Structure formats: structure tokens, C-alpha cells
Amino acid sequence: MAAPGRHVGHYIQRNGRFLLNGLEQLWGKRSFGCTSALRQQAAEANEDSTETIVIPRKKTWSKEAVLEALASTVSRDPTAYPYQFQDDPYLSPRTSAEFKMYSLSQESGKSAAKYFVNNNPKFFTKDFAEPHIPCLMPETVSLRLEEVSEEALKERIHLRRVTAAVDMYDQLLQAGTAVSMETIHDLLDLISLYCDKNPVQEGGPQTEETEESGEEVKRRKGRVRRATDYLRAIWKDDNNAERIFNLLPERDTRCYSALIRGMVKHGAYAKAFNMYTDLLNNRLTADLHIFNALISAAPDVRDKYTERWELIAELLKQMSQQKVQPNLLTFNSVLKGLRRCGPLARTQALQTLNEMKALGIAPSLATFDHILAVFYRAANSGQSDTDILQEVISELTGTSLTCQDPDDVLFFSSAMRICLDSKDLELSYKIQSLVEFGENWRLLGDSYQCSIYYGRFFNLLCMMEHIDVVMKWYRQLIPSLYYPNPQGLKDLMQALDTDSRLDLLPTIWKDIRSLGHDNKLDVVEEVLTLMAREKHSPEVQESFAQCALDVKTVFDGDRGRQSLEWSTSALSNITTLLMRANKTQQAWAMLQLFKSNNRVPPERLMTEFLSVCHNNGSAQGAVDLVQLSAAFCLPATSQLAKQTLAEFELTKEQRTILSELESVGETSD
The missing domain is CATH 1.25.40 (Serine Threonine Protein Phosphatase 5, Tetratricopeptide repeat)
Structure with missing residues (x-):
């Protein structure tokens, strides 16, 4: 049988002439370079018709390519709520408080579903998802191996059962069974990561292994969750990690690395340095993870600025002596430590950047964030910070950023803070353009960091920009990206006042109600004060009067919510607005409310x-x-x-x- 390539060669030889003739008829025998190329290809095929032609492979696309292509054809709807809340529009949050509650509820539901799926995998044996998403499939969370063996120990380590893994290791030790060093490394990593305690399983109740004694429950009762997590994370002396480490006949660098990183993570900084000294005494060399952890802990074991930097410099010197190549996290740890070194930081930060450049290590957003923090504190003014930030933004413009350090998400909010302090509107626009480029918005961080960033940006706009531009950004950001707090709304109203556009206040009041800030007395009184301060055209006064009547319902307690307490200024302003719109009966009713609320009307109001x-x-x-x-x-x-x-x-x-x-x-x- 002839080779497939030969058939293709005969096809080109036989049909190439008809293809050339068709092209000549189509283009009127005008040569654009393509016909000569085709003639040459046909001639080569005639010379050697037996030459094998390699057919290129078909282009393979990822399973998400179609979805990504469709997503690129649509832009963000500024009038819609954030995408993560669009599954249930009725429950979409309108305020920052509702946003937090919705987010916590959503995560709680996901955790509960994950707990049910993982504990009942028999009900979820079929996978109809396309593309296949492994992280959404049931995980094996129950122990299957009960016999005392290294495989059972590996299973407990894989399932993050800290207590069960330690018990299995002790049983193996008592039985005289040798455990491989690789498994011991994994066990020490597990114990050190979770500080010798079982991680709380997502979505489900605590198992017997994670239950605490009655004294611990009483001691922690009534404390907030953050404080509880802090107490859990304290590294205790002679815990299982240290006990197992001390029982090892031979200890390598990986064993020391697990304990040192665990000690640094859970606050035992001095013990981490003692462990490092023990490593050197045993004539071992540290690895990159050990140095990164110790550098980040250096400011916590020294009090004076000079001593802190000397310790960091000594660790870097030892890295060089032990021929350990630093990475990005190493230099970021150095810069983060320099933020706590006072006046020394400014000079040493530049030297650190030069060292990074010499080693060919590209900085991340966290690197720039530490640099800005160092110079911001040292300069004590906004000008030099803006100059440095200008250079950073110029270098990053048009770049698709990726997260390389956990602190990368802090850069944009810090940069916008510098713009706000220095009143640099042009630079803030450049930062916003960088955020909007590609998928750089993902590096804004969680909802809290994102709210901080946009809050500062909007505050700067209200102070420096024309009101038409402010309103344009207001419609683009709210509520799809930013839930303004009461101060943000007051900044907007001050911008309206500065540019004499108080006629927009009724529209802003509707947004205040929809965003759920109509229960803030200071915001409500700000709206009334601005509307009642001076007279306007009859059309504007009519809209103000209608707005004032709607504000009155807030004090009356409509929509099933608790009413606000009437103040003298609120009563006076609403009465004034109604009088200016010739709504005499409603104004008289407001005067009656003074008496029922034990408030005395001002004489000016009586005269008017x-x-x-x-x-x-x-x-x-x-x-x-x-x-x-x-x-x-x-x-x-x-x-x-x-x-x-x-x-x-x-x-x-x-x-x-x-x-x-x-x-x-x-x-x-």
C-alpha cells in the first residue's frame, strides 16, 4: 500500500495547475507573489513526486478556550452587582454590611456542600462536568487503612489528620518498623504547618480528634474568632514536632527546615534561630526556605534598627557562603524587614534592588509595595513618594501581572493612598489604567482590599475632578465594583456643592436609599442641609420637596425598619424645603412634629x-x-x-x- 504522503503528493501534482489557473482568473493574472510561490511548489512536486509530505498536526485548544473567547466579547455592566452575586438577584447585597454577610453565607454554603460531598462520595460517583474539574469532585476523607504500616501513615498525612498521623508514627516506632526519611519529612511538615493540631474540617462539626478539653473551651468562650485563631497558633515547647525530631537518629536539612518554618509561622522566632544554630553545629547547610523564614523573623528578635539590619545582612552573607541562591521571596523578605529598620531602610532598600537586578530577579508588586512603604516613611512627604511611584507605574504600564508573593495584593491600595495624600490625580488615572489592563484587577485582593482601593480613588476624584467626571466614575464603579461607605457619599455631596450641582441631590438620595445608608443620621442630615441652604429655581425646589418627603419616611420608620430619631435641624430643613415649594399643609404638619418630638423650632423658621x-x-x-x-x-x-x-x-x-x-x-x- 502506498504511503499516505504519496497520495497527497499526487493530489498536489494533479490539481496544482487548476488551482493556479483559478487564481489567475480570479485576480486577472495580476501577480501578488502567491501565484509564483504556488507555481514553484507545483514544480517541486513534479520533480520529486515520491517525496513524503509531513502534514502539520491539528491545533489543539484548551477546553476553556470557547468560554474565554465569549467572555472577551462582553464588557462589565456597571449597573449590575458583582458577578459572584448574580446567581440570586433578590438577595444581592446593597451595602458593605450585606456584602460581608452574603460573602460569609456563600462561603459557609460552599464549605457545607464540600463537607457533605467529601463525606458521602457514594452519592457523587458520576461526573457529567465538561470540562472536568477535579477540585469539585469528591475527595476521600475517611481512613481506609487500619493496619500499622507506613502506607497507613502516608494516608493520614495526605488527609491532614495530624493526631492520627502522630499516633500511627508512634505505633510504628514501638513496633520497630523503619519509616522512610521522605515520609518523616512529610510528617514534620504537617505537624509544623498546623502547629500540632488538627485543622478544622470545612463545613462540618469538629471530630473527636479536634475536640478540646473543657478548660480550653471555657478559656476561649466568648472570644472573637480571630483571637481564637491566634491562641491556637502558638508554638508550644516540646510538641510532637520537636519530640519526633529529637527521636530521629539522623537529621538532615529538610527536618530542620520543617521545624524552623513552623516556629517562624507560629511566633517562636527565638527558637527558630536556636534551631538554625543547632543545624550549623551539626555541619549542615540550610536551604532557601530556612533563610527566607529567618530573614522574615529577624526584626522580631532584635530591638534596635541597626541590630535588625545587621542580622539580616549576616543571614544574606551566610546564604552566599553556603552557596544558596536567593529568589524573589528572599529579597521581598529583606525589604519587608527593612520597613522596620527606621532610617537605615532607605539606603539599604536601593542596594537590595540593585542586588536583585544583578541576579536577574524581576521584582513583583510586593517588592514595589515595600519600596514605597520605606520611602514614604523616610521622606515624610508626598513628593518623593510620587516620583518613585511614577517610575514604578511607568515600568509596569502595559504589563499583564501575575501574583508571585502573598503581599502582591497590597500594592494597588498602597499606591492609591500615596496618590490621595499627594493629591496626584494624573498618577491615579495611570494606576487605574494598569488595574484595568488584562486581568490585573485580580491583584486588587479580596473584597476588603478592593473596597479600600476604590474608596481612595473615588475620594481623590471627588476632591480634584470636575463633577461631570466624578459622576461618570460614580456610575462606572457603583455598585458593580465598589460599595461606598457613608464618608464616600459625603465626599460626593461635597463635590456636588463645590461645582454648584446640588440639583443632583435627589438622584443621589435614591442611591443612598438603595445602598442602605438611609439609616445613617449624619448622611441624611447632610442631604437635607445642602438642599435647604439656599433657594433654587421652582423646578429644583419641587424636586427637593419631593426628596424631603421621602426623607421624612425614613424618620417615620417605613419599610419595616427602625425609624431615626428626629433632630431639630432635620425638622427645620424639611419644613423649609416644603415651604419653598408652596406645600403649606405638609409644612404645617412638620411644624406640629416639633411639638410632638419636644423640639423647639427656630424663630427664623416661624418668620418664613x-x-x-x-x-x-x-x-x-x-x-x-x-x-x-x-x-x-x-x-x-x-x-x-x-x-x-x-x-x-x-x-x-x-x-x-x-x-x-x-x-x-x-x-x-
């Missing part, structure tokens, strides 16, 4: 209401106003009575009432 009554020709309203003023025992009662007697057409009965109130006011004076 009397003018409204005069314009409307409401004599009875003026009389009622004077009587209300007398009920509050206002000093202006006599003057209001005189003005009413002089300016209004009154009946005999009304004049009698006002004359009595006038005489009472003069007597009280």
Missing part, C-alpha cells in the same frame, strides 16, 4: 412660614402660627403677633386672640 401665609393670604394660618409660637414660649411671639395684626385682614375674634398673645409676649419680655 408667616411670609408664606401672607403670600397665600391665609389669615387663619398666620393666627395658628402665632398660637404655636406662644405654645413654644418663643421670644418672637409678640413680634409675630404685631406683624400679623398689621399685614392680614382679620376678623374681630382673630384680632382679640392676637392682641392677647401680643400682650403676653410683651409681659414675658
Whole structure:
């Protein structure tokens, strides 16, 4: 049988001429270079028709390629909530508090589902997912090997059963069974990572192995979770990691590395350095992980700035002597330690960067974050920080960033803080452009860090930018990326006031209600104060009055929520806004609320209401106003009575009432 390549060669030889003729007819025998190439290819095929032609392999695409292509065709909807909340629009959070509750509930549900799936894998044996996602499939969490063996020990280490793994190792030791050094390394890593305690299983109750004694439960009862985690993480003397380490007949660098990293992670810094000294006394060389851990712990074992840097420099010198090549995390640990070295940091930070450059190690965002922190504290002003940040952003512009250090997510919020302190709006735009490039937004960090970043950016916009641009960014960021806090909303209102665009306040008030900040008295009173401060056109005053009536419902306790407590300023401002829109009846009702809430209306407000009554020709309203003023025992009662007697057409009965109130006011004076 002829080779497949020969058939292809005959096909090209036989049909190449027809292909060339077709191209010549199509392009009118004009040569663009392609026809000559095809003629040459056909001629070569005629010369050697038996030459094997290699067919290139088909292009293989990842299973997510179609989804990624579709995702690239759409942009973010600024009016929509963040994508992680779109599964249930009814429960989509509107405020930062609801955002936190929703996020915790979502994670709790995921943990509960994962716990059920992992503990009941028999119900989830079929996989219909395309593409296949291994992390979503059930994991084996139950122990299957009960006999005393090294395989059983490996199983317990793989399932992160710290107590069970230690017990199995002790049984193997008592039985005289040798355990491989690789398994011992994994066991020490497990114990050191979790500080000799079982990790709490996600979504499920604590097992018998993770239960604590009654004294520990009583001691921890009533403390917050963060404090509880801190207490759990303390490295105790002579724990199982140290006991197993001391029982080893031979100890290599990996054994020391497990304990030193565990001690540094859980706060036993001095013991970590003692362990390192023991390693050197045994004529062993440290590995990269040991040096990285010790460098990060150096500022915690020395008090003076110079001593801290000398210890870091000594560790770097020993790295060179032991021929251990540093990596990015090594230099980031040095720079992070320099942040706690005072005035020495500025000079040494530049030398550290030069050393990184000499070794060909590219800095990460955490590197730049440490540099900015060092120079920000040393310069004590915004100018030099901006110069350094300008160089950093210029270097990073147009770059797709990847996370290489856990502290990388702190860079953008720190950079925006420097822009806010130095009032550098142009630089903040460059930082935002870098965030929007590619998928760099992922390096903003969690929801808390993301909120800090956008809060600072929006605050700077409100201070420095024109109101039209501020509103443009306001619509782009809220609520899809940023839930503004009360201070952010007040900054926005101040920007509206600065650019004389208070006519937008009713629209902002609707957003305040939708974002759930209408229960903040300072925000509500800021809205009312700005609307009532000066008079506007009739159209604007009408919209202000409608907004004031909606604000009143907040104090009345609508929507099943607890009402706000009326203040004198809130009552006065709403009354003023209603009067300016000629809503006399509603304004009079507001005056009545002063009495029911034990508040005294300002005399200015009473005078303005009397003018409204005069314009409307409401004599009875003026009389009622004077009587209300007398009920509050206002000093202006006599003057209001005189003005009413002089300016209004009154009946005999009304004049009698006002004359009595006038005489009472003069007597009280």
C-alpha cells in the first residue's frame, strides 16, 4: 500500500495547475507573489513526486478556550452587582454590611456542600462536568487503612489528620518498623504547618480528634474568632514536632527546615534561630526556605534598627557562603524587614534592588509595595513618594501581572493612598489604567482590599475632578465594583456643592436609599442641609420637596425598619424645603412634629412660614402660627403677633386672640 504522503503528493501534482489557473482568473493574472510561490511548489512536486509530505498536526485548544473567547466579547455592566452575586438577584447585597454577610453565607454554603460531598462520595460517583474539574469532585476523607504500616501513615498525612498521623508514627516506632526519611519529612511538615493540631474540617462539626478539653473551651468562650485563631497558633515547647525530631537518629536539612518554618509561622522566632544554630553545629547547610523564614523573623528578635539590619545582612552573607541562591521571596523578605529598620531602610532598600537586578530577579508588586512603604516613611512627604511611584507605574504600564508573593495584593491600595495624600490625580488615572489592563484587577485582593482601593480613588476624584467626571466614575464603579461607605457619599455631596450641582441631590438620595445608608443620621442630615441652604429655581425646589418627603419616611420608620430619631435641624430643613415649594399643609404638619418630638423650632423658621401665609393670604394660618409660637414660649411671639395684626385682614375674634398673645409676649419680655 502506498504511503499516505504519496497520495497527497499526487493530489498536489494533479490539481496544482487548476488551482493556479483559478487564481489567475480570479485576480486577472495580476501577480501578488502567491501565484509564483504556488507555481514553484507545483514544480517541486513534479520533480520529486515520491517525496513524503509531513502534514502539520491539528491545533489543539484548551477546553476553556470557547468560554474565554465569549467572555472577551462582553464588557462589565456597571449597573449590575458583582458577578459572584448574580446567581440570586433578590438577595444581592446593597451595602458593605450585606456584602460581608452574603460573602460569609456563600462561603459557609460552599464549605457545607464540600463537607457533605467529601463525606458521602457514594452519592457523587458520576461526573457529567465538561470540562472536568477535579477540585469539585469528591475527595476521600475517611481512613481506609487500619493496619500499622507506613502506607497507613502516608494516608493520614495526605488527609491532614495530624493526631492520627502522630499516633500511627508512634505505633510504628514501638513496633520497630523503619519509616522512610521522605515520609518523616512529610510528617514534620504537617505537624509544623498546623502547629500540632488538627485543622478544622470545612463545613462540618469538629471530630473527636479536634475536640478540646473543657478548660480550653471555657478559656476561649466568648472570644472573637480571630483571637481564637491566634491562641491556637502558638508554638508550644516540646510538641510532637520537636519530640519526633529529637527521636530521629539522623537529621538532615529538610527536618530542620520543617521545624524552623513552623516556629517562624507560629511566633517562636527565638527558637527558630536556636534551631538554625543547632543545624550549623551539626555541619549542615540550610536551604532557601530556612533563610527566607529567618530573614522574615529577624526584626522580631532584635530591638534596635541597626541590630535588625545587621542580622539580616549576616543571614544574606551566610546564604552566599553556603552557596544558596536567593529568589524573589528572599529579597521581598529583606525589604519587608527593612520597613522596620527606621532610617537605615532607605539606603539599604536601593542596594537590595540593585542586588536583585544583578541576579536577574524581576521584582513583583510586593517588592514595589515595600519600596514605597520605606520611602514614604523616610521622606515624610508626598513628593518623593510620587516620583518613585511614577517610575514604578511607568515600568509596569502595559504589563499583564501575575501574583508571585502573598503581599502582591497590597500594592494597588498602597499606591492609591500615596496618590490621595499627594493629591496626584494624573498618577491615579495611570494606576487605574494598569488595574484595568488584562486581568490585573485580580491583584486588587479580596473584597476588603478592593473596597479600600476604590474608596481612595473615588475620594481623590471627588476632591480634584470636575463633577461631570466624578459622576461618570460614580456610575462606572457603583455598585458593580465598589460599595461606598457613608464618608464616600459625603465626599460626593461635597463635590456636588463645590461645582454648584446640588440639583443632583435627589438622584443621589435614591442611591443612598438603595445602598442602605438611609439609616445613617449624619448622611441624611447632610442631604437635607445642602438642599435647604439656599433657594433654587421652582423646578429644583419641587424636586427637593419631593426628596424631603421621602426623607421624612425614613424618620417615620417605613419599610419595616427602625425609624431615626428626629433632630431639630432635620425638622427645620424639611419644613423649609416644603415651604419653598408652596406645600403649606405638609409644612404645617412638620411644624406640629416639633411639638410632638419636644423640639423647639427656630424663630427664623416661624418668620418664613408667616411670609408664606401672607403670600397665600391665609389669615387663619398666620393666627395658628402665632398660637404655636406662644405654645413654644418663643421670644418672637409678640413680634409675630404685631406683624400679623398689621399685614392680614382679620376678623374681630382673630384680632382679640392676637392682641392677647401680643400682650403676653410683651409681659414675658
